[in-house]
Amino acid sequence: MKIVTIIGARPQFIKASAVSRAINNYNRNNCNIIHEVIVHTGQHYDTNMSKVFFDELSLQTPNYNLEISNCSHGAMTGQMLEKIEKVLKHEQPDVVLIYGDTNSTLAGALAAVKLHIPIAHVEAGLRSFNMRMPEEVNRIVADRVSNLLLCPTDTASANLTNEGITEGVYNVGDVMYDTTLYYKQRARQKVILEKLGIEENGYVLCTIHRAENTDDIDRLQNIMTALRKISSTLPVIFPIHPRTHHLLKEHDALQCSDSLNVIEPVSYLEMLQLEMSAKAILTDSGGVQKEAFFHKIPCLTLRDETEWTETVELGWNQLCGANQHTIIDKWEHINDQLCDPTMQPYGDGKAADKIVKLLIEIQ
Ligand code: UDP
Numbered sequence: 001m002k003i004v005t006i007i008g009a010r011p012q013f014i015k016a017s018a019v020s021r022a023i024n025n026y027n028r029n030n031c032n033i034i035h036e037v038i039v040h041t042g043q044h045y046d047t048n049m050s051k052v053f054f055d056e057l058s059l060q061t062p063n064y065n066l067e068i069s070n071c072s073h074g075a076m077t078g079q080m081l082e083k084i085e086k087v088l089k090h091e092q093p094d095v096v097l098i099y100g101d102t103n104s105t106l107a108g109a110l111a112a113v114k115l116h117i118p119i120a121h122v123e124a125g126l127r128s129f130n131m132r133m134p135e136e137v138n139r140i141v142a143d144r145v146s147n148l149l150l151c152p153t154d155t156a157s158a159n160l161t162n163e164g165i166t167e168g169v170y171n172v173g174d175v176m177y178d179t180t181l182y183y184k185q186r187a188r189q190k191v192i193l194e195k196l197g198i199e200e201n202g203y204v205l206c207t208i209h210r211a212e213n214t215d216d217i218d219r220l221q222n223i224m225t226a227l228r229k230i231s232s233t234l235p236v237i238f239p240i241h242p243r244t245h246h247l248l249k250e251h252d253a254l255q256c257s258d259s260l261n262v263i264e265p266v267s268y269l270e271m272l273q274l275e276m277s278a279k280a281i282l283t284d285s286g287g288v289q290k291e292a293f294f295h296k297i298p299c300l301t302l303r304d305e306t307e308w309t310e311t312v313e314l315g316w317n318q319l320c321g322a323n324q325h326t327i328i329d330k331w332e333h334i335n336d337q338l339c340d341p342t343m344q345p346y347g348d349g350k351a352a353d354k355i356v357k358l359l360i361e362i363q
Contacts, residue, residue, distance in 0.1 A: 001094045001359075002035045002036075002092070003023070003093055003096075004095075005036055006039045006041065007104060008043030008102060008103070008104030009043045009044045011099075012099040014176060015099045015123065015179070016038075018351070019122065020059055021352065036060070037093065039087055041068050041084070041103075042065055042067040042069045043068065043069055043076070044069070046242060049242065052268075053267070057183075066083045076103045077103045077106055080103060080104060084108055088111055088115050093117060094362070095119070095148075096112035096118070097119075097359070098112075098142060099122045103134075105121075109146065112145075113145040120148035121146040121150060122175060122355060123150070123152055123175075124149035125143065125151040125157055125160045127307060128306065129305065130305055143165060148170070152171070152174035152175070152176075157170075171347075172347065173346055173349070173350065174347050175352050176287055176290055177349055178347075178351050180294045184272065187270075188273065192273050196263070203235040203279060204235070204236045204280050205236075205237050205275060205280075206282040207238070207241065208240075208283070208302060209284065209285060210302075212284075212322075213284050213302060213303075213322055214247045220253065222322050222323055223324070228257075228260055231257065234259075238256075238261060239265050240265065271291075272295075280298045280299065280331070286308060292311070293311040293317065296341055299311065301320065302322055303322075304319065314339065314340045315338050316339050
């Protein structure tokens with residue numbers, strides 16, 4: 001069977017690596033019956049946002065690189081749609097595999113459905129219930145046209161049921177949990193803490209990239225002020241997303257110091273090590289919220305809602321929006337939170353194997 005995998009953004013490389021590894025394992029025992037063709041849309045293209053993940057996670061070099069980036073949502077999705085359609089017509093796959101909620105996900109879904117090619121959506125059913133988020137629109141459309149809806153949690157499959165989508169829905173677990181378990185030991189061997197001059201449990205890790213924060217200078221300034229205050233008691237390590245970097249510079253709001261250490265984006269293994277060893281994590285990233293939970297590190301989410309509600313219900317994550325006073329207040333009481341260390345709502349680390357089995361059955 002032939003699968004065309006469509007990816008383009010950092011978290012998609014990480015998710016797709018788990019499924020590609022499971023496909024390779026399956027092929028070893030089954031005469032190479034799955035042929036995976038990888039399409040990189042180009043949405044993320046810097047070496048430290050793209051190539052480093054292909055190298056570190058042993059992802060095969062993309063068969064196609066569409067090189068579409070740096071344009072508005074409409075232009076990006078439109079250009080991707082046109083180019084992906086051409087690839088799909090040429091490749092004639094049995095299934096198109098899409099991940100998460102980016103413009104690459106949306107374009108892949110639209111191109112495939114119009115050509116009547118079955119679609120499998122990894123990370124189906126997530127909802128923030130905030131239609132102002134571009135990701136929410138992308139997910140809802142992708143789920144509506146997908147044939148195989150591969151949910152990471154019971155909450156995600158319940159969301160689909162509530163929308164009347166019940167066919168082809170499977171809770172397989174979370175592929176990012178698979179990836180974390182697979183690379184955890186290797187990540188411990190990284191030397192990023194020494195490189196940055198920090199110690200285990202002696203710093204806070206922060207990432208910011210959601211449009212609701214970066215495109216609203218008031219929210220962004222509030223977050224930066226809170227980070228500066230926190231950094232007066234404990235160093236803050238801030239691997240900065242290129243878009244956030246650009247916007248902070250544009251508004252002349254990037255005042256870093258020794259204790260507010262703004263660094264280039266780090267590799268996946270370095271990021272895992274930074275997460276595992278942090279005192280706490282402040283983030284608006286979906287993936288980083290979850291990884292904080294996997295490592296049992298307290299997390300403050302710089303958003304008003306989250307798709308990963310289990311992390312909040314189990315006490316490891318608190319929503320604090322982007323108001324500096326709320327962030328500082330939650331930070332000061334971060335150790336008072338009651339956390340449940342026993343529950344694991346993200347599967348058993350074998351989500352990718354389950355996905356491959358379901359993909360085989362779709363033929
Ligand atoms: N990540 C990374 N290096 C960084 C920041 C994040 O490898 O400098 C990883 C992180 O560990 C997680 C993923 O990128 O696996 C999250 O991606 P991102 O925050 O860009 O997107 P989201 O999860 O919000 O969709």
